[in-house]
Amino acid sequence: MMTLDFSFFSTQWLQTYVLQGLLFSLQLTVVATVGGIALGTVLALMRLSGRRLLAWPAASYVNLMRSVPLVMVLLWFFLLMPSLLGRPIGAESSAVITFIAFEAAFFCEILRAGIGAIPRGQRDAGFALGLGYAQNMRLVILPQAFRMMIPVLLTQTIILFQDTSLVYAIGAYDLLKGFEVAGKNLGRPVEAYLAAASVYFLLCFSLSQLVRRVQQRVAFVR
Amino acid sequence: MQWDWQVFCKSTITGELAPGCFGSGGEVTYLQWMLSAWGWTVAVALLALAIALCVGLLVGTVRTQAARPWALLAACWTELFRNIPVLVQIFLWYHVLPIFIPVLKNLPAFLLAACALGLFTSARIAEQVRAGIQALPAGQNQAATAMGLRLWQRVRLVILPQALRMVLPSLTSEAMNIVKNSSVAFAVSVTELTLFAMQAQEETARGLEIYAGVTLLYMLTALLVNRMMALIEARTRVPGLLAVT
């Protein structure tokens, strides 16, 4: 039986291998969340607009992204994006674009549920006050929808953070890859995987506790 | 650049086109390989789904119905499996746990991948089951107790039938998620669709067609799962039980 050997743990090792990966994972999560929510809002509004020309492509896009694994979408974008854009892009940029495009579908569904849960009276009151569609959305509906959906949006962000571990399929240097390279270069892959699991657990658990606090503060009872 | 669908009929050994797109004499074409990879994807996904449903139901119920220590244990279980990415969990099951539990070394990779995937999803299913049970009026539990039903009788006859019907849509989306997450099994050498896509793409240099074929199969599987759950929902529907969805 192989014995575990954690003697190689040191802050220097952490800095060399893991820190860069952690920064990339966090950056990717933040950028993909912001971009995904922005694009997701647009998609949700398209789906709810009631016009087939807008709703049809949005719905097809969302269902497509929801039925294909993230790894496949990453591979598609990574290998085919350069042909589309006309210039080569690195693994990191490709990962960012893919994540925004992929997560937008999920954020769209969350926001659609949120907007749908707002009573119709709100929208009608807005119109009665003379607000246009865009103003109504911007000033009345969306702020309430967002506030209601903040816990779900944050939970989706935590899932996003976990999903960033998949970018290793295209060679981007994220947190998991950092642990893997460290483990392989120092000949201790098993201990490295355990360390990776612990770090992910600590981060995600703390974030989910944070979400619970936020939920208690922000949620309102109708 | 043209579409070259002929690539699926090429033999994986010699690279020549096989008549009828199916090889003979031990040779297989890329089409056959892709179908066998699809089989593995479905196998991993179904096994993981079975594990996830059984364990998830148990844990979700225990968390809401059982005594305090058990409920706490269930809560810890859920938090543990929810907060570690599925890819890391698969690595743990494949590389790390066999060191502590030597009997795991003899298990084939796809079983370990299915365990990892199943337990990861079971945590999410447990949460949904918990939400469903908590959404039931407290009167249900009280009435059942008043009628003299024991804990597990209450759960089996009164609580779960209602809670499960309520969370069936979430369970559908979890089942579709399992099909998608089965793609991480490629990291532990299970020859499923994603591994096939990467290997075949490098061998034949026809990435577009291979990826398109694989994506098509994933979508088909997602559709089948969705229809299956819709069938279950239709068969088990009790008119008037739930608000009209």
Added chain:
Amino acid sequence: MNFSRSFSRCLFLLLALPSAMLMWPAWSYADTLKKITDSGSMTLGYRESSIPFSYLEAPGRPIGFGVEVANKVVEAIRQSSGKKEIKLVYQAVTSQNRLALVANGTVDLECGSTTNNAARAKEVSFAVNYFYAGSRLLVKKAAHIKGLADLAGKTVATTTGTTTFGQLRKVSLEKNLNLSVVPAKDHADGFLLLESGRAMAFAMDDILLAGLLLNAKNPADYEIVGEPLQVEAYACMLRKDDPAFKKLVDDTLLGMMKSGEFDKLYNKWFTMPIPPRARSLALPMSQRLRENLKSPSDQPAS
């Protein structure tokens, strides 16, 4: 919306998008040198654990025999174009995506452990060969395995995307060995499979096996056995139909071979201690490689 209706629409979208992309005018990277001088940057592909050709010393810092060859090429570009500042971007490649990344323009040059063969030469171009390797088996000494014949019906690991995978399938069919080939996602993973006992052997190019043993906890427990399945040539990989860039890379390598610099570089990485554990491969230059130095070739080995 009903899911099956939406599914057929997704299908339409799925087929329409790539078809539309295909009709897009194909970006031609035919002039790499011009692209480098215009943009002022060059993307070099590197491997993460192909000791000693290209591997990571620290995140984003690849070192190795192939990496130094690539750096020499960059120097040559700097001199020939007169442009002093060429920004180098390092892109990690794996066995599974290296060909595609060079072909689609993401990577300009990859000098790692890529085999030069006729099938790949249809998608990319290869420079002058700089190493010759043969696929052999890494086994545990305790298992007393001498060759493929001893592995009939057993599990053999190999890395996804390598030529060894195809060779194993072929040999297994021809000699009726019924091998169970397990695809590992990279070389280090394949070694882990052997170490943990999930595979009886790890089949890979002998030089890469030697490199893995360098980093192993107990190198004395393993040995490399078996007749080489096939002799293969390693060469730098670059885009197809780009004669100017190929000439530059070839000229750089030929210059190194003539001036004795190639010999020195070879000794540095193959006979002297190398990072990360300061152990040496102790592999003198093979006969085939010496012959190549006298009459360099950029053709596949067989």
